[in-house]
Amino acid sequence: MSLPLPPLFAAWRQTLRAGYSWRALRGDLGAGLTVGIIAIPLAMALAIAVGVPPQHGLYTVLxxxxxxxxxxxxxxxxxxxxxxxxxxxxPITQQFGVGGLLLCTLMAGLILIALGLMRAGRLIEFIPYPVTLGFTAGIGIVIATLQFKDLLGLSLAGQPSHYIEQLQGLWQALPSLQLGDSLVALASLAVLLIWPRWVPRVPGHLAALALGALLGLLLESLQIPVATIGERFSYNLEGVEYPGIPPFLPTFTWPWLLPGPDGQPLAISFELFRQLLAPAFAIAMLGAIESLLCAVVADGMTGSKHDPNGELIGQGLGNLLAPLFGGITATAAIARSAANVRAGAFSPLAAIIHSGVVLVAILFLAPLFSYLPMAALAALLLMVAWNMSEVRHVQHTLRIAPRSDVLVLLTCLTLTVLFDMVLAVGVGLLLAAGLFIKRMSDLTDTESLPRNFHQALHDLPEHVLVYAIRGPLFFGAAEKALSVLRRFTPGVKVVIVDISAVPLLDMTALAALDNVLRDYRAQGVGLVLSGPVPHVRLQLRRAGIQRVEGHLAYVRDLAQAREKALRWLTPKADEGSATEGG
Incomplete structure (x- = not known):
């Protein structure tokens, strides 16, 4: 049997089937230019937010x-x-440096490729909405908190890794507030809030950054300091330090040759890979969730249909190769993808053009980026965090959702903020799974059927009991449902159980049913199972729970169950009469 080929170039195959035209090309060009312009400041701001120089964000897009x-x-x-x-x-950058971050991204890329090859794209649909909403809202809170340092120009003694310590550090650093950075931040935030209402066709963050840069230059001329990219970051060229970001393309470099937390290249070891494995899995899972959710949103806007496994492989290849050229972790972004669709994109060519716009910016506009104020970039990320937190959706969910879903959401949000997203998603999934199992077990019950329930039961002898089990018999419900059958009543000789409403059995249920049969056999009680669906009957046979005359029978309905019970009772009644006569 030949293995299926990897779903590479799935998006391009969809494009060719849809038919490409000059009109589609014009749409891709316009969308690529629009999204590329949007991506430039965001890429730099996000790179700074994860603790690396801003050019690494541009290399990621490229x-x-x-x-x-x-x-x-x-x-x-x-x-x-x-x-x-x-x-x-x-936290990865703080602990392992730039080299560790890029190596971890490379490992995450391999995991994503493996998920795509294993056809795991659909598994992402099993992550409950409260889990996703909880950790994204928590991430928004954390990102917003991290921006206050640059928004206010605060001087922190260090960068604490825990949220409570971060709040304490910000509070203690408030006396170092800088007037210039605060004014630039307020002006940039005002533009970000107001500009979309006035000029919706021009991205508001471009206007905010332009105004922030001009205001920063004005304040500098008035001897009011404002921190900029050029002051915070620099690059080395032939032994000479230059401010800002390098105006040339990245070169191929193995991640472990880049600086670690001590400024020296990483020492490759099994221990290093072991420490990076859990973060790499977290990166891969979050990247899969984000990219596939983004694809679903884009499908809803366009009426198209993405290939989830192809998308995972594409994301994996991007994250596998980008770190070799200085790129950090990448995934699909809902805001940029939605802007891509609204700008008229037709194919993946628009995203490639958007990378080309970043290429031009690196080569020709890098010196200008040195003048961008850190406070303006922080204001941009503050708005991103606000949009990401989805406050309205959280409020709506808290108002209308069942209490169990509210508990999952609040647990994920709290753990994301106070600890980390890996723990939040893990606990959230376990909690959601546990609550789901509880709900399913509540749907499974066993009840005694009265004689007037069905015509076949009207004149059954008293030593025949009739039960009905409804719902799935799995590990969360089997013991509760089958425990009713163990309550022996003196004189009972046959028990009829209607299982026509049992859609599935698992191994726990099969083992519990086998124990019930042993107890019945020891007590001389026969069991008639009525109406098992075909695959349930097959499961019982495979488990070795076979028909035994006088002890276990499978019948099609309650009418046949009545006949079988009476047939089993007749010889027992005859034996009883003979004994009395003797």
Whole structure:
């Protein structure tokens, strides 16, 4: 048997089937230019947020953005750095440095490719909405908190890893507030809030950054300091330090040759891979969730249908190769993908063009980026965090959702903020699964059927009991449902159990039923199972629970169950008469 080929170029195959035209090309060009302009400041801001120089965000868009569009499974997804990764990537950078972050991203890429090859794209549908909403809202809170340092120009002694310590550090640093940074932040936030209502066709963040840069220059001329990218970051060229970001393309470098937390190249070891494995899995799972959710949103906007496994492989290849050229973790971004669709995109070419816009910006506009104020970029990320937190959806869910779903949401949100997203998603999934099992077990019950329930039961002897089991018999419900059958009544000789409403059995139920049969056999009680659906009957046979005359029988309905019970009782009655006569 031949293995199925990997679903590469799925989005391009969809594009060709839809028919490509000059009109589609014009739409891709316009959308690519629009989204590329949007991506430039976001990529730099998100790279800074995860603790690496801003050019790494641009390299991510340049390499991962184009590779994912080329190999992925969604025609409209636009990939690059996203805010969702900040809470995972920042601790990795703090502990392992830039080299550790890129190596972890490479490992996550391999995991994503494996998920795609295993056809696991549909498994993402089993993550409950309260879990997703809870950790995304928690991520938004954490990102917003991290921005106050640059929003107010605060001088922190260090960057604590825990949320409570971060709040304490910000409070203690309030006396170091800088007037210039605060004014730039307020002006940028005002533009971000007001501009979309006035000029919706021009991205508001571009206007906010332009105004922030001009205001920063004005304040600098008035001897009011404002922190900028050029002051915070620099690059080395032939032994000379230059401010800002390098105006040239990244070069191929193995991640472990880049600086670790001590400024020295990483020491490759099994222990290092062991420590990075859990974060890599977290990155891969979050990347899969984000990219596939984004593809679903894009499908809803366009009426298209993405290939989830192809998208996972595309995301994996992008995250596998981007770190070799300085790129950090990438995934599809809902905001950029939605802007891509609204701007008229037709194919993955739009996302590739968006990467080309970043390429032009690196080569020709890098010196200008040095003048961007850190406070303006922080204001941009603050708005991203607000949009990501989905406050309205959280409020709506808290108001209308069942209490169990509210508990899951609040648990995921709290754990994401106070601890980390890996723990939040793990606990959230376990809690949601446990509550689901409880709900399903509540649907399964066993009840005694009265004689007037069915015509076949009207004149059955008193030493025949009739039960009905309704619902799935699995590990969460089997013991409760079958325990009723163990309550022996003196004189009972046959028990009829209607299982026509049992859709499935698991191994726990089969084992419990086998124990019931042993107890019945020891007591001389026969069991008639009425109406098992075909696959349940097959499961019983495979488990070795076979027919034994006088002890176990399978029948089609209650009428046949009545006949079988009376047939078993007749010889027993005859034997009883003979004994008395003797």
């Amino acid at each position: 390499v991962a953005g184009s590779l994912i569009a080329l190999f992925g499974g969604s025609r409209f997804n636009v990939s690059g750095p996203t805010a969702a990764f900040v809470v995972i990537l920042l």
